[in-house]
Amino acid sequence: MSLAPAGKKRIEWAERDMPVLRAIRERFAKEKPLAGMKMSACLHVTAETANLARTLKAGGADLLLCASNPLSTQDDVAASLVADYGISVHAIKGEDEHSYYRHIAAALQHAPNVTMDDGADLVSAMIFIALGRLDDVHAEVRGWAAKLKPDERAALVKNVVASMEETTTGVIRLRAMEKDGVLKLPVIAVNDAQTKHFFDNRYGTGQSTLDGIIRATDTLLAGKQIVVCGYGWCGKGVSLRARGMGANVVVTEINPIRALEAAMDGFQVKPIAQAAVTGDIFITVTGNIHVIRGEHFALMKDGAMICNSGHFNVELALDDLAKLAASQDKNLGEFVDEYVLANGHRLYVLGEGRLINLAAAHGHPASVMDMSFAAQALATEWSIKNKGSLDHKVHQVPEEVDQWVASLKLQTMGVAIDTLTAEQKKYLASWEMGT
Numbered sequence: 001m002s003l004a005p006a007g008k009k010r011i012e013w014a015e016r017d018m019p020v021l022r023a024i025r026e027r028f029a030k031e032k033p034l035a036g037m038k039m040s041a042c043l044h045v046t047a048e049t050a051n052l053a054r055t056l057k058a059g060g061a062d063l064l065l066c067a068s069n070p071l072s073t074q075d076d077v078a079a080s081l082v083a084d085y086g087i088s089v090h091a092i093k094g095e096d097e098h099s100y101y102r103h104i105a106a107a108l109q110h111a112p113n114v115t116m117d118d119g120a121d122l123v124s125a126m127i128f129i130a131l132g133r134l135d136d137v138h139a140e141v142r143g144w145a146a147k148l149k150p151d152e153r154a155a156l157v158k159n160v161v162a163s164m165e166e167t168t169t170g171v172i173r174l175r176a177m178e179k180d181g182v183l184k185l186p187v188i189a190v191n192d193a194q195t196k197h198f199f200d201n202r203y204g205t206g207q208s209t210l211d212g213i214i215r216a217t218d219t220l221l222a223g224k225q226i227v228v229c230g231y232g233w234c235g236k237g238v239s240l241r242a243r244g245m246g247a248n249v250v251v252t253e254i255n256p257i258r259a260l261e262a263a264m265d266g267f268q269v270k271p272i273a274q275a276a277v278t279g280d281i282f283i284t285v286t287g288n289i290h291v292i293r294g295e296h297f298a299l300m301k302d303g304a305m306i307c308n309s310g311h312f313n314v315e316l317a318l319d320d321l322a323k324l325a326a327s328q329d330k331n332l333g334e335f336v337d338e339y340v341l342a343n344g345h346r347l348y349v350l351g352e353g354r355l356i357n358l359a360a361a362h363g364h365p366a367s368v369m370d371m372s373f374a375a376q377a378l379a380t381e382w383s384i385k386n387k388g389s390l391d392h393k394v395h396q397v398p399e400e401v402d403q404w405v406a407s408l409k410l411q412t413m414g415v416a417i418d419t420l421t422a423e424q425k426k427y428l429a430s431w432e433m434g435t
């Protein structure tokens with residue numbers, strides 16, 4: 001708790017760059033649209049998230065926050081949220097697997113009416129419990145869930161008005177649940193809002209991933225060959241920024257359209273087995289499993305650095321690397337582990353293969369999280385207004401929320417745009433005019 005004063009300064013610093021969220025907070029404080037709602041949010045516990053938490057609390061929510069990643073918590077921010085803002089936080093940077101899931105269990109015990117996830121860990125645990133599949137949840141969650149009666153387990157999901165999902169990986173999992181008929185609550189895919197993934201995934205991940213690599217290694221990017229695995233929203237941002245820093249970027253893909261887009265954007269496109277031979281720095285951002293495996297590590301040159309900025313720490317097959325290594329130094333630097341292969345090549349894994357931008361840097365800059373979290377807050381308000389009428393499926397954020405967030409962001413940036421004239425409106429709606 002002694003860290004709270006530093007955390008408060010950090011939260012206030014982030015707030016300066018979050019004018020859209022601030023406007024929502026001011027309105028929420030008057031209108032209390034979340035009154036009477038218990039909320040559990042499983043998010044990266046950072047200064048930007050703290051401003052979302054303040055907004056939800058101002059709206060009347062009884063909020064509990066836990067971490068969505070063991071390495072991303074800013075402890076001073078967590079302390080300040082408790083001390084200065086009266087928000088319950090269950091998170092500590094570097095928490096082990098048991099603490100991580102004990103904190104998720106605490107978020108479940110809060111019996112939320114609204115949940116927020118970044119990667120679907122909280123809702124997945126809820127669904128497994130509701131399905132009675134206790135063997136599929138971590139022992140820390142199972143210990144508590146096993147004591148619940150069947151009707152109490154069912155109530156856990158029945159009480160949920162809606163569940164917000166922040167990231168691509170979470171949305172993919174929730175869609176898979178919907179497809180298998182086990183999604184027992186309405187989900188809002190906040191990630192899929194245009195004001196979220198166009199900006200957060202692209203510009204936020206683009207900048208902060210390189211920031212994480214630089215902070216972890218102090219390496220110069222100019223002149224290096226950087227291999228970006230995945231040319232989705234995050235991959236486009238990382239590639240763009242890496243090129244801007246003077247790196248030669250090679251993209252790997254499995255989707256021909258995305259690969260073509262990368263090629264036409266001017267990047268080299270190669271299979272990972274070829275890129276592995278020449279790359280200096282490897283960054284995975286695919287949301288997929290074992291994208292870089294033993295067969296690729298074995299080809300890498302001496303000194304290659306490897307990291308991941310996709311959601312889960314499964315993109316790099318680190319077990320394969322451990323098997324290949326003749327020796328390891330797990331503490332070469334704070335975020336650098338060295339693996340020395342039998343051929344003498346030294347490979348460096350950054351941030352233990354977890355999201356490098358949150359492990360070694362501070363995640364996305366506040367001004368981009370302003371938009372993502374404005375969409376979160378407004379989607380929450382919208383789902384509460386539509387309580388009881390949302391099906392158990394993955395819903396999109398309403399178009400008007402996207403438009404409103406974008407308009408207000410433009411205003412705060414001092415950017416004005418044109419509006420349609422009456423004639424233009426008519427023309428766009430007509431099939432007869434102007435032909």
Ligand SMILES: NC(=O)c1ccc[n+]([C@@H]2O[C@H](COP(=O)([O-])OP(=O)(O)OC[C@H]3O[C@@H](n4cnc5c(N)ncnc54)[C@H](O)[C@@H]3O)[C@@H](O)[C@H]2O)c1
Pocket residue numbers: 167168169170197200201205229230231232233234235252253254255258285286287288291309310311312355356357364
């Ligand atoms: N680091 C962060 O702060 C941050 C921010 C937002 C999203 N994410 C995460 O990053 C990941 C990517 O998100 P996105 O929005 O870019 O997703 P996306 O779906 O837009 O892009 C992923 C791309 O990876 C490609 N891909 C899949 N398997 C591959 C493989 N084996 N080799 C090469 N390419 C492959 C896909 O074809 C796709 O083009 C997700 O896990 C998401 O949750 C991280």
